[in-house]
Amino acid sequence: MTNQRISTIEVDVVVVGAGPAGIHAALAAGRGGAKTVIIERYGFAGGMSTAALVYPWMTFHTTEGKQVIKGTPQEMIERLMAINASPGHVRDTCGFVHTITPYHPEVYKVLAVEMLREAGVRMLFHSFVDSVEVTDDHIQSVTLTSKSGRIELKAKVFVDTTGDADLAYLSGAPCLQGREGDHLTQPMTMKFRMRGVDLDKVKSYILQHPDEFYRKTPIAELPDLYLSAVQGFYKHWKEADLPIKRDQVLFFSGPEEDEVLVNMTRIQGLDGTNVEDLTLAEELGRKQVLMVAEFMTKSLPGFEKASISQVGAQIGIRESRRIEGQYTLEMGDVVEGKRFSDVIARSGYPIDVHAPSDNGVIVSWVGGDGAYDIPYRCLLPKKIDNLLVGGRCISTSHEALGTTRLSPSCMATGQAAGTAAAIAVMHKLTPQDVPISLLQEKLQEQGAILFGDVRDGQHD
Incomplete structure (x- = not known):
């Protein structure tokens, strides 16, 4: 012993x-x-x-x-x-809150x-x-x-x-x-980053199709704002019909100029304090990351040359x-x-x-x-x-x-x-x-x- x-x-x-x-x-x-x-x-x-x-x-x-x-x-x-x-507190360009802090x-x-x-x-x-x-x-x-x-x-x-x-x-x-x-909890999310994103192209698409994005997106101010966050692409997400219980695309810009943080995977019904549930959540979350990244590169304007640059060391627990x-x-x-x-x-x-x-x-x-x-x-x-x-x-x-x-x-x-x-x-x-x-x-x-x-x- x-x-x-x-x-x-x-x-x-x-x-x-x-x-x-x-x-x-x-x-x-x-x-x-x-x-x-x-x-x-x-x-x-x-x-x-x-x-x-x-x-x-x-x-x-x-x-x-x-x-x-x-x-x-x-x-x-x-x-x-x-x-x-950090650029400090900047406007949230999806409009959910007033500021976010990259x-x-x-x-x-x-x-x-x-x-x-x-x-x-x-x-x-x-x-x-x-x-x-x-x-x-x-x-x-x-x-x-x-x-x-x-x-x-x-x-x-x-x-x-x-x-x-x-x-x-x-x-x-x-x-x-x-x-x-x-006693069900909010879902867990495996977050990931992608590089090679053309954020100017993303912004142009938003300005041309404002009805496809979150209703509080500050469209009128957007041309003069750093594109810090995007919430929407509803049509693209619906057409993809992925087996993920989520209703929209959500990502945030940075820290690099061509980089985004993607918050879209969703693992429900598992306990973040149970080791076997956590193990399963990690497995499912990483599979969803690959699925979502493929959807984004194939379907979203500005993501044609993007690729995964980082995946979380662990799944995010809300x-x-x-x-x-x-x-x-x-x-x-x-x-x-x-x-x-x-x-x-x-x-x-x-x-x-x-x-x-x-x-x-x-x-x-x-x-x-x-x-x-x-x-x-x-x-x-x-x-x-x-x-x-x-x-x-x-x-x-x-x-x-x-x-x-x-x-x-x-x-x-x-x-x-x-x-x-x-x-x-x-x-x-x-x-x-x-x-x-x-x-x-x-x-x-x-x-x-x-x-x-x-x-x-x-x-x-």
């Missing part, structure tokens, strides 16, 4: 998952003075934004162009812009690690949590399986930014999955487990544009639910001033007293998850979770006892937008 020696590391804060939420959680905790470790199963940061090619980031603004997410996410955008790895994923991987190192965060990549020690609803430690053996991490506060609520689930915190009743928190954000809260006294982040992205079992997308728009609040209580599980959650697995309904799952929202809730963790450590509190006024003050000092009229900071 192999002798597996376990080494032990003691820190203040452990962040599990180095996706968009985890990066900003660890940054906030480290900058807040907490001795912080971040855990990631891949050898690079970025999570869905890199491993699954989720691109571009959408959105930091309301549908009217008012910016509601800043803080460390905006700092990261500005640093990417400074090294020519970025170069390979540069993002490097910058994210640089920023984590600057904040004093220790990184344990090529590792994942496989067991959790809990005493009286308090996490004592987590144990990692890694390339160099098993590692025990002891900490005062833990932050789950896995997207799948892995840490919360293993600790015994109550979790939910999918929609009420049948929905899996989420915590049952001290408050559950509901669909009504979003469409009302509800404000909360314990707000820790805002978002202007609409509810966007890809149908778990048919070919449509259900969209519900944000009311009020165009943005809604995410309360701190959504980051706090009902049971475990030293656990915070950020990103896709915060406490929401199935419908409300259709907006909070987007990367900028995940970045914002991650920043809030990491800031709260640092406050809890510095003041010897549990996350539940962190004064909301102090947390909000710290977030605002970091540039987060929590209060006031979102008409301030309008995007041009």
